[in-house]
Amino acid sequence: xxxxxxxxDYREYHFRTKEKLFYILEGILLVAMIGYFFYQSWxxxxxxxxxxxxxxxxxxxxxxxxxxxxxxxxxKDLILAVAANQKAGYSIENAFREAYxxxxxxxxxxxxxxxxxxxxxxxxxxxxxxxxxxYNLGMRSGLPxxxxxxxxxxxxxxxxxxxxxxxxxSAAVIEQKTETDKEIxxxxxxxxxxxxxxxxxPFLIIFYVSSTSKGFFDVLYHNMIGIIIMTVCLxxxxxxxxxxxxxxxxxx
Numbered sequence: 001x002x003x004x005x006x007x008x009d010y011r012e013y014h015f016r017t018k019e020k021l022f023y024i025l026e027g028i029l030l031v032a033m034i035g036y037f038f039y040q041s042w043x044x045x046x047x048x049x050x051x052x053x054x055x056x057x058x059x060x061x062x063x064x065x066x067x068x069x070x071x072x073x074x075x076k077d078l079i080l081a082v083a084a085n086q087k088a089g090y091s092i093e094n095a096f097r098e099a100y101x102x103x104x105x106x107x108x109x110x111x112x113x114x115x116x117x118x119x120x121x122x123x124x125x126x127x128x129x130x131x132x133x134x135y136n137l138g139m140r141s142g143l144p145x146x147x148x149x150x151x152x153x154x155x156x157x158x159x160x161x162x163x164x165x166x167x168x169x170s171a172a173v174i175e176q177k178t179e180t181d182k183e184i185x186x187x188x189x190x191x192x193x194x195x196x197x198x199x200x201x202p203f204l205i206i207f208y209v210s211s212t213s214k215g216f217f218d219v220l221y222h223n224m225i226g227i228i229i230m231t232v233c234l235x236x237x238x239x240x241x242x243x244x245x246x247x248x249x250x251x252x
Contacts, residue, residue, distance in 0.1 A: 007119055010071055011142035013064035027055040037206045038230045040221045051238075058245070067112075069181070072143055074113035076174040078103055079149070083167035092163055093130055096120055131157055145174045188248055195244045202237055 008014075015023065031052050035045035081102040085095035100117045107113055116137055123133040131154040138147035149170045156166050209216050220226035 007136070007140060008115075009140050010068050011064065011140070013060045013067055015060070023056060023059050024052075027052040027059075030055055033203060034234065037203050038234050039227065040217075054238075068141060068143055071112050071116075071141055072145060072174060073178055074103070074107060074111065075137075075141075075143075075146055076171050076178065077106060078113050078117070079167045079174075080171045083164050083171065086164050086167070092157070093124055096130065097124070145170075145177065149174075192248050195248055198244065199241055202233075 031045050031048045032042070034051060035042060035048055038044075078099055081099040082092070082095045085098045086092060090098055096117065100114065100121065103111065103113050103117060120130070120133045120137075124130065131150065134153055135147070135150035138150040141147075152166060152170065153163075155161070156163060206217065220230055
């Protein structure tokens with residue numbers, strides 16, 4: 001199925017205007033801190049533009065991950081609603097149409113899953129088979145759960161399987177993975193806080209020593225050897241930051 005350009009790709013995150021401005025300002029603040037504490041030179045901030053680019057890229061990854069997690073939870077609620085509607089006697093296509101009302105009550109008209117149901121309904125109105133519409137959502141979401149559900153749904157629909165049972169079991173699997181992910185995030189929440197604190201430690205140490213021992217770091221600033229040493233330190237700091245972020249970034 002050809003993907004409509006109007007349909008969102010959940011593997012990528014697109015900043016809203018206000019969001020983009022906010023994160024750019026946050027990134028500029030980070031660059032300014034690095035420029036001042038590591039080089040004591042505002043001019044160095046111009047050379048640290050790649051740090052801003054890296055910050056925006058990492059922020060996009062984090063927001064895209066959160067977006068997919070929300071879609072996974074909402075999709076689970078959708079297939080439960082579809083299963084209930086089918087039990088009530090609706091065909092599978094009409095069960096999806098009726099599920100829109102339940103999702104609108106849960107997540108609002110602008111909720112992600114409501115927007116996706118509108119795409120599905122529009123596709124059904126244009127005589128596109130339901131399994132292709134669900135598979136299209138799975139590919140755009142990048143979520144293995146939805147892709148696997150689309151595959152199972154296709155086979156069951158073609159072979160005349162028990163759709164209600166399949167829907168309920170699929171929802172149970174997604175819910176179990178969601179709960180497992182929540183438990184893991186709860187277990188490592190303290191470690192994430194420690195990671196954030198440790199990210200600030202180099203700046204706090206430099207600030208403390210500079211405040212209590214005036215001139216202590218002067219030998220490291222405004223000369224080539226000092227710039228090289230601080231650049232190496234910054235490289236180690238960035239590597240440690242990325243490594244610590246990967247360690248606490250656990251996906252189920």
